[in-house]
Amino acid sequence: MYKILIALFFVSLSVQAHQADASTVMLVEQDNGSWVLQISGALTAFQHEIKTMYPVQEYKTPEEFKEMVIAHVKNNLSFLFNDKVNYKIKSAQVKLGHETKVVFELSGIPENLKNVVVKNTIFKEIYKNQSTLLLFKNGFTKTRFVLNNENQHTLNLKVEEHSFISAPTEGKRDYSTLYVVGSVVFLLGVVNYFWMSYKEKKPLQVVKKS
Known part of the structure; x- marks a missing residue:
């Protein structure tokens, strides 16, 4: 029964990713301690962002489009760990489809996490867009958060008893x-x-x- 519920959960995320205003960001720690970051969203949403943000720079091939998507994600998605630590990207790839996925292999994330600040403006040109953030760290409770206009697409998370909880973010x-x-x-x-x-x-x- 538990496996069925997990399967239904990820099916629901897949359905969301086909909607232009909904996306999913997953940050997952592997068994060997490395991290994988995956951004899933509708292909039309990525196309809209690239066309809007880079109207002069046109892509002619799928590979050029992938390169522009990777650059756009790098410029509009950020994580800050323990107030000062930035991650490093070891590899990046884009899997095109109705549900398009951008996958990064990361390094440099501290083992002893105290807090995480997340900002996601990848789809800022899409009206009322929101993204679901999933954090999977070994030994931690799996957590799910939402970034939207109400929190200015920014989350300040702190660690309490092997769980990530949302902390107030000082607004401008x-x-x-x-x-x-x-x-x-x-x-x-x-x-x-x-x-x-x-x-x-x-x-x-x-x-x-x-």
Whole structure:
């Protein structure tokens, strides 16, 4: 029964990957301690991103398209381990299909993980896109998270008792309203200053009696 549930889970992920606004990112530790990173998404989603992000640079062959996809993923998916450690990519490949997969073999990930920061903007040009993040580390509870517009496609994860849990991410403050109010107050002050100066310099008019 357990195996059936696992199979149904991955079938559901496969169905999601055929939707242009849904994708899956899997980071898996192998038995030998190496790591594999796999990004799955609809081929149409990758094509849309490449066409939108690189309108001048056209691809003419599947191999050129694969190279552009790999470069795009590298530029728009990042992991930071223990606040400072970046991974290294040992190999990369793209498996084209209705469900297209980008697979990286990674090195340099610390064995003793304390926290992980993930940012995924691979499909940022697709309206309301979201990605499912799956983390499989040896000896850890398998965990599943979602990156979407609500969390700005960024997750701050920390380790607690061999599990990854989501920690609050400090959001960027929006100062746009404050800037507008400040600008209006400044302009009113300038206008008032020149108006008062004008009134002080304006000569008094003497009214003659008839």
